[in-house]
Amino acid sequence: MQISTDHWATWRTSALAAAVELDVFTAIDEGQRTAGAVASRTSANASAMRRLLDVLVAMKYLTRRGENYELVPVARTFLSRKSDLFMEGFDQVTRMLSMGWQQLAQVVRTGQPIVREGGAAPGEFFAVLVKSIFPQNYVGAKTAVRAIPPQTRRRIKNILDIGGGAASWSISIAEEIPGARVTLVDLPQVIAVARQYADRHGLASRFDYREGDFREVELGNEKFDLVILGHIIHSEGAEWGKRLIARCAAALRSKGMLLIAELVPNDARTGPALPMLFDLNMLLHTPEGGTFTMRDYRGWLGEAGFGQVKTIKSASVPSPLILAVKR
Ligand SMILES: C[S@@+](CC[C@H](N)C(=O)[O-])C[C@H]1O[C@@H](n2cnc3c(N)ncnc32)[C@H](O)[C@@H]1O
Numbered sequence: 001m002q003i004s005t006d007h008w009a010t011w012r013t014s015a016l017a018a019a020v021e022l023d024v025f026t027a028i029d030e031g032q033r034t035a036g037a038v039a040s041r042t043s044a045n046a047s048a049m050r051r052l053l054d055v056l057v058a059m060k061y062l063t064r065r066g067e068n069y070e071l072v073p074v075a076r077t078f079l080s081r082k083s084d085l086f087m088e089g090f091d092q093v094t095r096m097l098s099m100g101w102q103q104l105a106q107v108v109r110t111g112q113p114i115v116r117e118g119g120a121a122p123g124e125f126f127a128v129l130v131k132s133i134f135p136q137n138y139v140g141a142k143t144a145v146r147a148i149p150p151q152t153r154r155r156i157k158n159i160l161d162i163g164g165g166a167a168s169w170s171i172s173i174a175e176e177i178p179g180a181r182v183t184l185v186d187l188p189q190v191i192a193v194a195r196q197y198a199d200r201h202g203l204a205s206r207f208d209y210r211e212g213d214f215r216e217v218e219l220g221n222e223k224f225d226l227v228i229l230g231h232i233i234h235s236e237g238a239e240w241g242k243r244l245i246a247r248c249a250a251a252l253r254s255k256g257m258l259l260i261a262e263l264v265p266n267d268a269r270t271g272p273a274l275p276m277l278f279d280l281n282m283l284l285h286t287p288e289g290g291t292f293t294m295r296d297y298r299g300w301l302g303e304a305g306f307g308q309v310k311t312i313k314s315a316s317v318p319s320p321l322i323l324a325v326k327r
Contacts, residue, residue: 021091025079085135123189130165141172143314219251237288264319
């Protein structure tokens with residue numbers, strides 16, 4: 001029954017976050033197969049570990065044959081440290097965001113976001129968050145770049161990644177477009193993370209960085225062939241989001257492209273559930289943020305001088321990506 005599932009839904013997230021915190025998936029990936037072996041590798045209690053591992057079997061992140069546990073492909077790809085696509089920080093992000101969600105009723109009463117007392121400063125929070133969202137976005141970007149016709153792709157020489165985080169979108173796209181240079185704008189603590197990820201992917205020499213507040217950083221005029229707004233507009237809100245889209249248009253050359261990744265509810269705002277829940281996440285954590293519909297995006301893009309707005313489905317991100325061409 002859905003009411004029971006939803007009553008206890010946070011337990012699933014907590015079980016997964018605890019397993020990541022304990023590094024259970026890495027231990028199994030390294031060859032520890034039994035509950036005892038995983039417990040001793042992760043400094044945990046063997047019988048408690050067995051109970052956690054059996055839950056992960058029920059949740060379909062592990063399989064068990066006799067006493068031996070195995071990772072399923074999604075766990076090997078995203079939850080083991082041995083993977084290039086490890087969702088580092090999954091457990092920390094779960095903890096940081098759950099504090100806000102516990103105050104949802106109060107936030108709905110007042111209409112004001114939570115008061116952060118002693119919480120992480122934005123740069124510190126984002127330096128953790130961007131690592132955990134890197135893998136899905138990196139994979140989503142591969143779909144986006146393949147949706148751009150090869151002759152158009154060859155014209156892309158300069159890419160601007162605004163609020164680029166760990167450079168999930170721009171690393172993935174730069175790998176597919178040899179020679180393209182990336183300028184990434186973000187807060188200083190996050191740029192340090194982007195540098196690590198670009199180095200790790202062998203792209204250090206093709207990345208430039210601009211530290212600072214993207215509302216103020218000069219983005220230039222007609223300099224770029226592709227601008228990326230990856231999960232930026234939801235925290236900016238409608239007014240700042242529209243302004244940012246207009247600044248992206250100014251920064252692009254004629255026929256340049258804007259790629260937007262967002263959680264997008266349907267036009268009637270009746271679903272899907274994740275973009276709608278994300279809207280509440282923004283209500284909790286930002287003064288003006290929210291999720292916006294395709295009708296909103298088409299309107300804002302048209303006003304800013306974009307045409308040919310298309311959507312691209314990717315299995316690794318929750319909503320279709322938006323690609324628009326400057327007229
Ligand atoms: C949700 S993360 C998205 C990261 C990346 N674009 C992605 O999709 O993987 C938002 C990013 O915007 C950055 N950011 C938020 N507000 C900013 C501001 N005012 N100036 C510069 N960067 C900002 C954060 O530091 C973070 O890296």
